[in-house]
Structures are given as structure tokens and as C-alpha cells.
Amino acid sequence: MAVPIINRALDLGVNYCDTSSIYGGPERWSEQYYGAVLKTRRKETFIATKTKERSRDASWQMLEKSLTLMKTDHIDLWQLHDIGTLEDINACFAKGGAMEALLEAKSQGIVSFLGITGHHRPASLIECIRRYPFDTVLMGLNGADPHQHSFAEELLPLAVEKQMGIIGMKVPARGRILASWTPPTLEAQQHSWEGQAVISTKPGTLNMREALYYTLSHPVSTVIVGCDNIAQLEENVQLAKEFTPLNKRQLDEIAARTEPIHKQALFFRNFDRAEV
Numbered sequence: 001m002a003v004p005i006i007n008r009a010l011d012l013g014v015n016y017c018d019t020s021s022i023y024g025g026p027e028r029w030s031e032q033y034y035g036a037v038l039k040t041r042r043k044e045t046f047i048a049t050k051t052k053e054r055s056r057d058a059s060w061q062m063l064e065k066s067l068t069l070m071k072t073d074h075i076d077l078w079q080l081h082d083i084g085t086l087e088d089i090n091a092c093f094a095k096g097g098a099m100e101a102l103l104e105a106k107s108q109g110i111v112s113f114l115g116i117t118g119h120h121r122p123a124s125l126i127e128c129i130r131r132y133p134f135d136t137v138l139m140g141l142n143g144a145d146p147h148q149h150s151f152a153e154e155l156l157p158l159a160v161e162k163q164m165g166i167i168g169m170k171v172p173a174r175g176r177i178l179a180s181w182t183p184p185t186l187e188a189q190q191h192s193w194e195g196q197a198v199i200s201t202k203p204g205t206l207n208m209r210e211a212l213y214y215t216l217s218h219p220v221s222t223v224i225v226g227c228d229n230i231a232q233l234e235e236n237v238q239l240a241k242e243f244t245p246l247n248k249r250q251l252d253e254i255a256a257r258t259e260p261i262h263k264q265a266l267f268f269r270n271f272d273r274a275e276v
Helices: 002-011 029-044 056-069 086-093 098-107 122-131 156-161 186-190 208-216 230-241 248-265
Strands: 016-018 046-051 075-080 111-118 136-140 165-169
Touching: 002 029, 002 230, 029 046, 029 056, 046 056, 046 098, 056 075, 056 098, 075 098, 075 136, 086 098, 086 122, 098 111, 111 122, 111 165, 122 136, 122 156, 136 156, 156 165, 208 230, 208 248
Parallel strands: 016 046, 046 075, 075 111, 111 136, 136 165
Antiparallel strands: none
């Protein structure tokens, strides 16, 4: 299903394509799916991938494999993936760290832009931006953002000031922010990586239009929204076409409605198991 979704997205005019060297397990299926499309449609895409590795050599290996799997000779945006702690930052910026690989790849023309990603705490990404003028930042930003470690309040103003490309993610929180979402069984949640963060016992409180428009009403350049099928993709594209910014009253109203379910909607910021 992934390859038809990618092709349909390109047909509809979507051109920002997000993946990572860790998506799809050891086989890196996500990059393989993109490779099946990019071999004939590379000029239609802005492809962004990431390295979770913290050393220069391991990151170079990730990049070389990314190029092979995606059947391309260059990456538009290469990012430090999932920056969450000061330890991550220090490792990346140390001698022999991942930043050396990013800078070398850019100087050689293998990658065009450099970025950082994160969704745990804004302070980590703020520190990265202070250490290097990255081109982009990919941040977790959805309708529950004001309720815990707000990226919109703490990180977004700095990214705007630095004139960075700003990409929003976790918009529907893997469905958890949506009223149409049915929580999996307790057992299923306990055996998933998400269950390590927060146990969800109730549906969300927003529809997809509200969830998407909340994030788009902030000063973001674009958003990435995971989808399971072509119908979801087409709905999201149509919503984006119809988008008009929400005013402050509307944003505040949406945020107020997410307060009762904010822990599940911000599961990516919680690392202690909790009942919601």
C-alpha cells in the first residue's frame, strides 16, 4: 500500500517526502518504498531523511545506504533524528560526531540542507540551534501542545527568528487526538513502543480538520501527516487546499478541548507509564 500512497501523493501535488533510516525496521522498508517511486519520479520530490546515529562514521553508513535504497545520488534534507537530551547533542557535536558527517555531506553536494528533529523537549532543539545554523527543524506540534512542554511557546519563536524551515509533526498523534480513534486493548498498548509512554483509555476530542488547521495556523512551512490509506491522504490534501488560518479564539478553544486527553495526544513527550 505504501508505494501507491506515495505515487498518489505526488499526483496530488504533494512534494515534501519524509522518511528515516530507522523507519521500517532493519530492512528500512520506508526508504525502500520511496526508492520504488523515486527511480522514476525523483524530480517531483523534495526528499528528507535522517540519521539516528550519533557518530560520524555510523551516520555516513546510514547516508550511503539511504542513497542506495532510495535510488538517488542526493538527498534534499538530511537531519539529526530524535534529538532528546543534552547527551545526544554533545555526542553529535563532539569530535567524530554525526555533525561532521552532515557537514561533509553538504560540502560534497550529496545533501542540500541540514536539519534537526525532536518531539521530547523543546530545550534540546533550542540548544542545537544555538550551536549551528540548521536550515530546518522538525517538531512535534499539535492541538494539545500548550498542556506540556510547549514547543509553540518555547521553540517556535526562535525558529521563526532564525528564518528556518519549520515542519510540524504528530498532528493527529497517531490518531490519539481524534474523536474517531478507538483505543487499542490494554494488552496491545503494553506491547507497543507507544505503550511505554502512556496508556490511553478514551477517544480524542478533535476531528481531522481541527487537528490539521491548529498546526497549520502556526508559522510552519509544512506539516507531515502519516496515513494508512489513499482515502486518508486525499482527505488531508483536500483539507490543506481549503485551509484558512484559525484565529486566537479558535486556537484556544481547540487547546481547551484537548486538555482532558492531552497525555495521550502528547504520548511522545511522556516516558513514564500512566493511566489517562
